Amino acid sequence: MTILKTIRKPVVIISILLAVLPxxxxxxxxxxxxxxxSRLYFYDPxxxxxxxxxxxxxxxxxxxxxxxxxxxxxxxxxxxxxxILGSPYLVVTLxxxxxLIIGFLAVFGIIxxxxxxxxxxxxxxxRVTISALIGALFYIxxxxxxxxxxxxxxxxxxxxLNPLMFYLLLKFFLDRSAVFLWLxxxxxxxxxxxxSYSGAPTFFSFYPLSLLYLLIYVxxxxxxxxxxKMALIGxxxxxxxxxxxxxxxxxxxLTRGNYLNTRLFDKNDIAQQLNYFFAVxxxxxxxxxxxxxxxxxxLGWASILVPFIVTIGFLxxxxxxxVALTGIFFLVTFFLANAxxxxxxxxxxxxxxxxxxxxxxxxxxxxxxxxxxxxxxxxFGQTLGTLFLYLKRTYRYVAIIVTLFLVISSWQFINGVLxxxxxxxxxxxxxxxxxxxxxxxxxxxLRSIDEEVRILTIxxxxxxxxxxxxxxxxxxxxxxxxxxxxxxxxxSGYATMVPYSDLFWKLSKEKDxxxxxxxxxxxxxxxxxxxSDPLIYDEAFPDYPYSKDYVRRYMPNSQEGYLxxxxxxxxxxxxxxxRYALYSMDQRxxxxxxxIPRQAVLYxxxxxxxxxxxxxxxxxxxRTRETRSIFLDRQTCDGIFERSICGQTLQQFSxxxxxxxxxxINPTNYKxxxxxxxxxxxxxxxxxxxxxxxxxxxxxxxxxxSHILVNGYANAWYITPADVGGKQDYELIVEMxxxxxxxxxxxxxxxxxxxxxxxxxxxxxxxxxxxxxx
Amino acid sequence: MKHQEKxxxxxxxxxxxxxxxxAYKQVVLxxxxxxxxxxxxFLKESSxxxxxxxxxxxxxxxxxxxxxxxxxxxxxxxxxxxxYILFLITGTSSSxxxxxxxxxxxxxxxxxxxxxx
Numbered sequence: 001m002t003i004l005k006t007i008r009k010p011v012v013i014i015s016i017l018l019a020v021l022p023x024x025x026x027x028x029x030x031x032x033x034x035x036x037x038s039r040l041y042f043y044d045p046x047x048x049x050x051x052x053x054x055x056x057x058x059x060x061x062x063x064x065x066x067x068x069x070x071x072x073x074x075x076x077x078x079x080x081x082x083x084i085l086g087s088p089y090l091v092v093t094l095x096x097x098x099x100l101i102i103g104f105l106a107v108f109g110i111i112x113x114x115x116x117x118x119x120x121x122x123x124x125x126x127r128v129t130i131s132a133l134i135g136a137l138f139y140i141x142x143x144x145x146x147x148x149x150x151x152x153x154x155x156x157x158x159x160x161l162n163p164l165m166f167y168l169l170l171k172f173f174l175d176r177s178a179v180f181l182w183l184x185x186x187x188x189x190x191x192x193x194x195x196s197y198s199g200a201p202t203f204f205s206f207y208p209l210s211l212l213y214l215l216i217y218v219x220x221x222x223x224x225x226x227x228x229k230m231a232l233i234g235x236x237x238x239x240x241x242x243x244x245x246x247x248x249x250x251x252x253x254l255t256r257g258n259y260l261n262t263r264l265f266d267k268n269d270i271a272q273q274l275n276y277f278f279a280v281x282x283x284x285x286x287x288x289x290x291x292x293x294x295x296x297x298x299l300g301w302a303s304i305l306v307p308f309i310v311t312i313g314f315l316x317x318x319x320x321x322x323v324a325l326t327g328i329f330f331l332v333t334f335f336l337a338n339a340x341x342x343x344x345x346x347x348x349x350x351x352x353x354x355x356x357x358x359x360x361x362x363x364x365x366x367x368x369x370x371x372x373x374x375x376x377x378x379x380f381g382q383t384l385g386t387l388f389l390y391l392k393r394t395y396r397y398v399a400i401i402v403t404l405f406l407v408i409s410s411w412q413f414i415n416g417v418l419x420x421x422x423x424x425x426x427x428x429x430x431x432x433x434x435x436x437x438x439x440x441x442x443x444x445x446l447r448s449i450d451e452e453v454r455i456l457t458i459x460x461x462x463x464x465x466x467x468x469x470x471x472x473x474x475x476x477x478x479x480x481x482x483x484x485x486x487x488x489x490x491x492s493g494y495a496t497m498v499p500y501s502d503l504f505w506k507l508s509k510e511k512d513x514x515x516x517x518x519x520x521x522x523x524x525x526x527x528x529x530x531x532s533d534p535l536i537y538d539e540a541f542p543d544y545p546y547s548k549d550y551v552r553r554y555m556p557n558s559q560e561g562y563l564x565x566x567x568x569x570x571x572x573x574x575x576x577x578x579r580y581a582l583y584s585m586d587q588r589x590x591x592x593x594x595x596i597p598r599q600a601v602l603y604x605x606x607x608x609x610x611x612x613x614x615x616x617x618x619x620x621x622x623r624t625r626e627t628r629s630i631f632l633d634r635q636t637c638d639g640i641f642e643r644s645i646c647g648q649t650l651q652q653f654s655x656x657x658x659x660x661x662x663x664x665i666n667p668t669n670y671k672x673x674x675x676x677x678x679x680x681x682x683x684x685x686x687x688x689x690x691x692x693x694x695x696x697x698x699x700x701x702x703x704x705x706s707h708i709l710v711n712g713y714a715n716a717w718y719i720t721p722a723d724v725g726g727k728q729d730y731e732l733i734v735e736m737x738x739x740x741x742x743x744x745x746x747x748x749x750x751x752x753x754x755x756x757x758x759x760x761x762x763x764x765x766x767x768x769x770x771x772x773x774x
Numbered sequence: 775m776k777h778q779e780k781x782x783x784x785x786x787x788x789x790x791x792x793x794x795x796x797a798y799k800q801v802v803l804x805x806x807x808x809x810x811x812x813x814x815x816f817l818k819e820s821s822x823x824x825x826x827x828x829x830x831x832x833x834x835x836x837x838x839x840x841x842x843x844x845x846x847x848x849x850x851x852x853x854x855x856x857x858y859i860l861f862l863i864t865g866t867s868s869s870x871x872x873x874x875x876x877x878x879x880x881x882x883x884x885x886x887x888x889x890x891x
Contacts, residue, residue, distance in 0.1 A: 285866040286874035287857050294861065304858045307877075311854050314847040314884060324888040331882050340871070341878055343822045 010133055011108060015101050016142070023098035025149075025416035026432035030474055031088045032419065034431055035151035038478035040485060041071070042095070043088045043435070045079035046574075047447070047485045055667040056248070056738055058482035060464060061496035062523065062688040062713050067252060069742055070196035070245035073189050074154070088435075096149065098178050099160045100140055106115055106163035107374075108136035113170060117221070117322045118385050127388035130399045135381020135645030137403060138306065140161060141165070141410035142292060142373040142754040149419045150431055153194040155202045158370050161194050162206050163186070166374075169211070171216040172234075181234045187755070188243050196242075197249040201360045201367045205336070209371060213329050221322045240752030247745040248738055255692070260623045273359035274350060277339075281346065282694050284338045284365035289372065302405050306380055309402070313383020316390060325381045330375040337368035423477055424735030425543040429535075431477075438578035442529075445575050445582070446486040452593045452664050453526035457482055457492035459537045459562055460555050461545040464493035469535040477545060482529060487667075489524065494551065499614035501713040504630075505554035506616065513568040519619060520569070521589030522711060523625055524686045533579040589627055593686050594662040594672055598632040600651040600682075600710075605633040605665045614712045621649070631712040640706050640718050657681055658728075668736035675729050680720040682710075689715050693735045697724055702732065799839050806832050807852065814872045815854055819874070829879055843887035850880035 026032055033039045041048040051059045053071035058064045082091050111132035119125050139145065145159050168184035171177060193199050218224050239246070288294050291303040313323065335341050339349045352358050361367055384402070388395040412418045420432045447457070457466055457480055468476040480492040494501045500519055500720060507516045537546065537559050546552055556562045570583035603618040618631040637646035645651050658677035662669055672683070685693065689709040695702045695717050703717035710716040724730055795802060809828045817824070832849075835841060857873035863871060 285871065286878070287861050287870045289855065290854070290877060291861065301862060304854070307854055308851075311847060311851045311881070314881070314888070315844050315851070321889055324885045327881065327885040328889075330876060331885070334878065340826055341875055343820070344826075487888050570854055 010129065011105070012173075014133065014137070015105060018100040018104055019097040021100060021414060022093045022419075022535045024609055025096065025419040026089070026093070027434075027472065029087075029089050030432035030434045030470065030472060031092055031476075032150060032432050033092075033476050034478040035153055036478075037153055038484065039092075039152070040478070040481060041075045042082075042092045044485050045075050045082050047487075049075045049079060049229060052484055056736065056742070057667040057687075058483075058678075059487065059489055060480050061489065061491060061498065063489055063687070064688045065252075065690050065692070065736070065738070067245070067248050067742070068198070069248060069746075070192040070198065071154075072244070073192050077190055099157070101160075102164050103145065103160035104136045104140050106160065106167040107139040107377055107381075108132045109167045110163060111135040111378060111385075113167075113174065114217075114322060114326070114378060114382055114674045115385045117320045118318060118382070118389065127395060128385060130395070131381050131385035132387055134384055134399060134402050135377050137406050138292075138380050139373060139377035141406050141413065142377065143295075144369040146372045146410055146413035146418060149413070150421050155199055157191055157194055158202045158206065161191055162210070162370060162374055165207075166210050166214070169214055170217075172230075173226060174222065174224060175216055176230070178230055178763055179760075181230060182756070182763075185234060185237050185241060185756060188238065192242060192245060196245050197253070200357070201363075202370070204357075205361070205367045206371045206374070208250070208328060209333065213325070213375075217322065217325060221320075221325060237752060237756050240624060241749055241756065244742065244746040244749040247748075249740055251738060270353055270359055271464045273362040274353050276362040277350065277353065279341060280363060280365070282339070286334075286338050286340060289334060289338055289369075292373075292376070293405075293751070296409040299405065299409050303409075305402060305405055306329065306376075309387060310380055310383045313386045316386050318386050318389045320386075323379070326375060326379045330372075330379045333368060333372040333375050337365050339364055351629050361774065384442040403773030423475060423541070423544075425541075426475070427540045427542060428473070429469070429540045430472075430474045432472070433468070433476050434472045436469075436471055436578070437532065439468065439580055442575070442580040442582065443481065445577075446482060446488050446529075449488065451526070452524075452526045452662075453488060455488050455490040456481055456520060456528045457490045458528065458530050458555075458557070458566065459546065460491075460551055461493035462547050462551050463545065464496040465545045466492045467536040467541055467545065468531070469533050469540065475536065475540070477541075488527075490529070491523070493545070494612070497523075498611050500619070502613035503615040503619055505551075508556075508565070509554040511568075515619075516569050517586060517589045519615075519626065520585060521591055522686075524591055524593055526585055526590050527574070528566060528570050528583045528585065530562065530581050530583065531579060532563065532581065537562070568653065571646055591627060591684075591686065592662070593664075594660060594670070595628060595684050595686075596657050596660060596681050596686055598628045598653055598657070599624070599626055600630050600632045600637070600653070602632055602634055602637055602646060602649055602651060605635060618712065624650070630682065630709055630714075630716060632708070636708050636710075640708060654680065668739040668755055670734040672732040672734060673730075674732060677719070677724070677728050677730075678721070683717045683719055683732075684710060685715040685717075686711070687715060688713055690736070694735050694737050695719075696733045696735065697727075697730055720745055776856055795838065797830060802835060803839075803845075807849070810849070810853070811856065814853075814860070814869055814876065818867065818868065820872055820875070825875065825879075829883075833883065836883070841887075843884045843891055846880050846884035846887055850877055850884055853877035853880055 031043055033043055035289075041052075048074065053068050053075050056065050056067035056069070058066050062518065078091060078095075082088065082095070085094070107131075112128055115128045115131060119128050122128070140159075148156055163188060165184055168180045170189070172180035172184065188195050194202055215226065219226060290307050291300075292306055294300050294303040296303070311557055314327065335345060339346055349364075353362075387398070391398065419429050423429045423431060459467075461467070463477060465477055466480040466482070468481060470476070480490050480496075482488060482490040482492070492499045492503070497504050500523065503519060504516070507519065534540075556565050566583055571586045572584050573581055574584050575582040601618065601622045603621055606617050609617055618633070622629055622631070634646050641651075656678050657675070658681060659675045660683070661673045661675075662670055663673075670685075675716070683695075683703075687693070691707070693707070693715050695707070703719050706718035706723075708716050709716070721727075793859065806828065809831075813824055814839070853873050853876040856869055857877055860867065860870040860873055
């Protein structure tokens with residue numbers, strides 16, 4: 001009977017409906033995995049964890065550094081979910097259900113709590129529940145929340161995470177209950193990406209304002225004392241729990257020349273972000289933000305309903321200061337999401353970009369719209385509650401009209417049209433795809449290759465995506481599945497092949513296969529993966545991500561042309577499943593990840609070179625047939641060799657070269673065994689040049705001053721017998737120092753987690769004992 | 775002596791002006807409404823000086839006539855209707871956007887008044 005009563009509650013009915021909704025969005029057995037940084041973690045969380053999250057080395061291209069440790073808890077939980085559910089379709093769909101339900105319930109809970117003031121604590125009044133329900137529906141169906149479910153990046157989790165954290169903190173501040181603080185900390189760890197550097201825009205757009213709101217609301221409006229001691233404990237726990245990704249990110253941020261450091265402190269970069277800000281400034285419209293659902297077909301005229309209720313709510317006498325406070329935050333976020341409130345507003349906004357880190361808000365309307373609609377929903381719920389206080393039975397009709405408006409105006413979201421979209425510029429190919437088992441066999445084969453190799457993935461794309469057609473009329477368009485899921489880094493598009501991008505296209509256009517083989521060999525490309533499916537190139541994707549005026553101008557324009565291209569650059573076909581084939585390159589060209597060069601081709605760096613065309617300056621200078629070469633710019637050369645050597649165009653390394661063997665311990669650690677090293681030699685490590693790659697012998701640094709950039713991207717150390725104490729046979733360790741910082745930080749996080757759990761358990765036990773005593 | 779006379783004259787003038795302004799409260803407030811409507815409907819370019827000038831006069835009006843926040847919210851409601859009608863007719867045109875700016879300011883001033891009341 002009690003269960004029946006509970007189920008009949010409107011909040012439960014709506015929650016059930018919301019849980020069911022995503023099951024109608026994509027067909028059973030399919031997945032929606034695309035987007036800028038892909039959502040491959042839904043498909044294969046374990047391999048994603050191994051190849052992307054656990055190490056800072058990017059799994060594609062030449063292996064740049066981009067720490068993604070924050071993914072570990074989230075992807076770990078997805079792995080457990082996938083283990084239990086068994087199907088990526090269920091994981092994707094249930095996660096969408098989870099987003100909707102939690103977002104809805106949290107906003108419902110917040111509005112209900114805020115309405116206490118107007119209704120003098122009488123929360124059983126059905127007007128409170130209905131106002132909160134409609135406010136919550138407005139939130140989950142607001143334009144910002146229903147958009148981008150098709151390419152929901154990790155930042156999109158803020159749809160439910162923002163209200164959930166707000167609700168838990170509101171309960172903690174109002175009820176002084178540590179349980180809510182404890183829960184909020186656990187939630188923050190589970191969804192660590194939203195509290196990391198990559199989630200900084202979502203974090204800083206919401207939490208500072210929300211915390212300020214909570215402090216003012218609790219202290220000034222509700223006149224309650226804040227538990228500063230508990231809040232401080234919470235802060236300490238928060239820092240400890242997130243140390244595993246925050247500390248490595250801070251170290252990266254403070255390392256000069258690093259991507260993160262540049263984004264934070266480089267003045268030129270700030271100017272670029274400002275240009276971007278002014279370029280996108282005309283996009284957001286103030287009126288659209290007030291009206292919210294103004295672009296709905298046939299019903300746009302009714303979009304005045306919500307702002308009208310909000311404004312009427314303010315005119316009513318039973319309105320409280322709490323509503324005014326929410327209103328002020330609503331307007332502040334309105335300003336932040338629009339920027340165009342008068343010319344003075346724009347000037348003030350642009351000045352904010354000089355605050356270190358504020359450049360993350362260059363795409364301001366996209367980042368602040370979530371927090372804007374959050375406060376809009378709270379304000380709408382509160383003002384609707386005030387309005388209901390004046391209405392007798394008619395409030396029900398108002399509620400029905402508003403609910404119907406919200407549901408109808410979000411119908412494209414509800415029926416899944418906004419989710420299972422057609423791919424941009426494709427020939428009617430949808431985003432929900434059913435994975436081809438034959439491709440899964442290919443992935444398994446690639447994983448089984450026990451070598452440190454790179455792969456060229458073709459057809460080649462504009463920037464670095466891979467297109468994979470499913471068994472249905474759906475396709476995956478996103479970052480390469482090979483790099484992300486097999487651990488074998490690959491080149492799938494222009495941006496991944498830096499600094500050889502332009503050169504590769506030029507050689508391909510000229511059909512200079514000999515040079516292509518030499519170039520790919522230098523990049524340690526040992527295999528070529530070719531997907532001959534006509535549905536990914538010829539017919540289904542005539543343009544994006546293979547633009548006519550971009551990649552198609554240089555690379556073969558049809559699958560037939562690609563087949564010929566593959567035959568010309570490879571030697572043997574070593575594995576084939578259906579339309580997927582793996583070819584091996586001629587071994588004579590392929591340089592291993594570590595090698596000792598026989599000659600150096602010297603060149604002058606061209607200041608006009610970009611990262612994409614850098615290799616064009618030097619690669620074609622080498623007219624010899626020697627594969628074991630390095631390309632060394634004269635400026636770098638001057639730092640380690642004599643001027644007479646650096647002035648030449650070609651320098652042969654004389655002397656007896658040692659034999660080397662290497663073993664990969666993990667992507668951040670290699671063991672290099674050197675035998676018979678009597679003379680100085682150059683050790684090349686074909687991985688993106690980073691100062692944090694460290695060479696050591698028995699824990700003592702080797703070649704610190706001779707760590708140089710060669711081949712336009714790789715690391716090299718010039719090692720003399722003196723560097724290694726005159727030894728001839730020894731074992732060198734090549735290690736990414738940042739990984740060690742991660743290990744220490746992870747230990748700190750685990751210890752904090754254990755302490756926090758024990759603290760929570762201790763509090764529960766203590767409470768029970770106290771209750772028993774009473 | 776002359777200075778004293780001038781001061782008395784100025785005080786008297788000020789009193790007369792204030793008395794007139796008090797007496798014609800509705801006229802003054804209607805004028806402000808008309809200024810806002812004129813800014814939205816008849817002036818193509820958006821001007822900060824104009825907006826902040828009218829807002830300055832309105833805030834002075836609030837202090838002078840001790841206007842309740844409801845009056846400001848009512849002004850907000852008028853701006854909302856203006857914005858809505860313009861949106862239906864012209865879409866997100868510059869006039870619609872100007873009306874939205876007025877709505878923003880009237881809501882903001884009203885909320886600050888409400889917190890003070």
